[in-house]
Amino acid sequence: xxxxxxxxxxxxxxxxxxxxxxxxxxxxxxxxxxxxxxxxxxxxxxxxxxxxxxxxxxxxxxxxxxxxxxxxxxxxxxxxxxxxxxxxxxxxxx
Numbered sequence: 625x626x627x628x629x630x631x632x633x634x635x636x637x638x639x640x641x642x643x644x645x646x647x648x649x650x651x652x653x654x655x656x657x658x659x660x661x662x663x664x665x666x667x668x669x670x671x672x673x674x675x676x677x678x679x680x681x682x683x684x685x686x687x688x689x690x691x692x693x694x695x696x697x698x699x700x701x702x703x704x705x706x707x708x709x710x711x712x713x714x715x716x717x718x
Contacts (some may be wrong), residue, residue, distance in 0.1 A: 647674045671712065677687045 648661040649670040658667040660674075667673050 639682060640678055643678050644674060647677060 646662055647670075649667075650661070651658065651660045656668070657665070659665045660667060660670060662677070663674060666703045
C-alpha cells in the first residue's frame with residue numbers, strides 16, 4: 625500500500641497538470657495582450673492567470689479557512705471541557 629502523503633501529492637500533481645494543460649497562451653492582438661486557450665482574453669500576465677486558475681482549481685483558500693475554523697472550534701470545545709472539569713474538581717475539594 626502506498627503512503628497516504630504520497631497519494632495526496634500525486635493527486636495534487638495530477639490536478640495541477642490538468643489545469644496547466646488546459647491553459648495555453650496565444651497573441652490577442654497588437655496591444656501586447658494575451659488570450660488563453662480556456663477562453664480568457666485581454667490577459668497582460670498569462671503566467672499569473674494560470675497560477676490563479678491553479679489556486680482556484682485546488683480551492684486552497686477555502687480549505688485553509690475551513691481548516692482554521694475547525695481548529696478554532698476544537699480549541700473552544702477543549703477549553704470549555706477543561707474549564708468544566710476544573711470546576712468539578714474545585715467543587716469536590718470544598
